[in-house]
Amino acid sequence: xxxxxxxxxxxxxxxxxxxxxxxxxxxxxxxxxxxxxxxIPAYQLPDPLRFNDATPVKSVADxxxxxxxxxxxxxxxxxxxxxxQKLPKPRVEVTSVEKLALGxxxxxxxxxxxxxxxxxxxxxxxxxxxxxxxxxxxFLGLNFYGNQATxxxxxxxxxxxxxxxxxxxxxxxxxxxxxxxxxxxxxxxVNAMLSRxxxxxxxxxxxxxxxxxxxxxxxxxxxxxxxxxxxxDSSEWGTVGAWAYGLSRAMDYLETDPAVDxxxxxxxxxxxxxxxxLWAGAQDxxxxxxxxxxxxxxxxxxARRRIGERIVHLNSRFPHWFCDKFKxxxxxxxxxxxxxxxxxxxxxxxxxxxxSAEDDKWxxxxxxxxxxxxxxxxxxxxxxxxLTTTAFPAVNQPVGGGxxxxxxxxxxxxxxxxxxxxYLDFADTHFKKK
Ligand code: GTR
Numbered sequence: 001x002x003x004x005x006x007x008x009x010x011x012x013x014x015x016x017x018x019x020x021x022x023x024x025x026x027x028x029x030x031x032x033x034x035x036x037x038x039x040i041p042a043y044q045l046p047d048p049l050r051f052n053d054a055t056p057v058k059s060v061a062d063x064x065x066x067x068x069x070x071x072x073x074x075x076x077x078x079x080x081x082x083x084x085q086k087l088p089k090p091r092v093e094v095t096s097v098e099k100l101a102l103g104x105x106x107x108x109x110x111x112x113x114x115x116x117x118x119x120x121x122x123x124x125x126x127x128x129x130x131x132x133x134x135x136x137x138x139f140l141g142l143n144f145y146g147n148q149a150t151x152x153x154x155x156x157x158x159x160x161x162x163x164x165x166x167x168x169x170x171x172x173x174x175x176x177x178x179x180x181x182x183x184x185x186x187x188x189x190v191n192a193m194l195s196r197x198x199x200x201x202x203x204x205x206x207x208x209x210x211x212x213x214x215x216x217x218x219x220x221x222x223x224x225x226x227x228x229x230x231x232x233d234s235s236e237w238g239t240v241g242a243w244a245y246g247l248s249r250a251m252d253y254l255e256t257d258p259a260v261d262x263x264x265x266x267x268x269x270x271x272x273x274x275x276x277x278l279w280a281g282a283q284d285x286x287x288x289x290x291x292x293x294x295x296x297x298x299x300x301x302x303a304r305r306r307i308g309e310r311i312v313h314l315n316s317r318f319p320h321w322f323c324d325k326f327k328x329x330x331x332x333x334x335x336x337x338x339x340x341x342x343x344x345x346x347x348x349x350x351x352x353x354x355x356s357a358e359d360d361k362w363x364x365x366x367x368x369x370x371x372x373x374x375x376x377x378x379x380x381x382x383x384x385x386x387l388t389t390t391a392f393p394a395v396n397q398p399v400g401g402g403x404x405x406x407x408x409x410x411x412x413x414x415x416x417x418x419x420x421x422x423y424l425d426f427a428d429t430h431f432k433k434k
Pocket of ligand 1: 270271272273295296297309314
């Protein structure tokens with residue numbers, strides 16, 4: 001009897017370990033990364049120019065209604081809904097002005113938008129002194145490590161919210177270190193912007209929601225909870241949604257600043273900040289140009305291609321970025337009622353720039369290009385030229401003379417002066433600068 005017992009126990013343990021091996025194998029295969037185009041299963045992209053009930057979208061007036069449908073689909077399934085209710089009007093405080101910043105080329109201005117007493121959103125601005133009293137066009141973008149990391153300028157106020165290890169004093173403190181000044185400066189070519197008459201406006205994403213999963217305790221989400229609510233519902237926003245929200249609040253401020261031409265704000269974002277920029281640009285029509293720099297999965301890249309990063313990778317590595325419901329589409333790309341070309345289409349009729357890097361296979365450069373292509377019929381509805389180039393371009397050969405431009409440059413996942421030069425050319429064209 002005792003023997004039988006131990007035999008049964010052993011068999012049971014063996015069975016359990018086999019089961020765990022096979023679930024691990026499953027989890028591993030789920031996380032497997034595909035780079036071979038031949039392995040993409042056949043897929044059909046949803047048509048941005050068809051309503052949910054399959055009737056065609058034939059006019060700009062129809063598109064306005066279709067736009068509302070698409071925004072809802074993205075909110076409910078991908079990024080989560082941005083709360084409708086408004087916060088009390090934030091107090092805005094100009095905390096510093098330096099008229100001779102960056103060797104006299106710029107006026108540096110810092111403004112705090114108090115979203116709540118615990119959530120100061122610090123806006124850093126460099127405005128070109130060459131503009132004189134004329135309002136300047138600007139690029140607006142979120143940064144990864146705190147405003148102080150975007151330039152070595154010692155006058156920038158250090159981030160006060162949680163920062164990632166790379167920018168922190170110590171592994172455990174997550175407080176911004178002096179040494180993080182200029183950490184990311186190579187990604188913000190402010191000299192090029194200033195010399196071409198543009199300003200730069202940037203906000204640290206962690207002021208909206210620090211980039212780690214703490215159940216949304218330290219972000220702005222709790223400011224909107226209904227009584228008794230302790231976390232966002234499955235179709236309510238996550239971290240990317242909060243970042244996008246912050247971009248719109250920065251825009252609210254820019255509309256009140258006479259030194260800025262609020263009709264000429266080009267929204268820019270790299271990588272995860274590119275995802276946030278696209279989502280902000282889709283929801284908020286005040287952004288005059290939207291630029292996605294290597295935003296990849298959950299950004300400009302088509303999810304159904306399954307190349308490089310996939311939804312399952314995003315959701316397992318960054319469970320806080322998207323809404324909970326998005327997790328139900330792990331390895332079920334075809335079930336998603338939208339794909340990312342429809343997010344890009346939501347930028348129409350405003351100019352859109354999508355950029356990739358050759359060595360950034362994880363972001364699926366071709367999927368980003370194809371996303372921009374598949375958004376183009378919506379631009380055509382407005383009588384505008386989208387990305388009509390059919391062949392995937394060679395490296396460092398920007399394409400698209402119309403309202404959508406694209407390039408893939410040599411090099412890795414990053415933002416380089418090459419990228420900025422293209423964005424400046426694009427802004428010059430569309431902002432009709434002489
Ligand atoms: C990666 C992530 C990408 C991209 C990137 C970034 O780890 O998988 O989706 O957002 O981070 O933000 O640099």
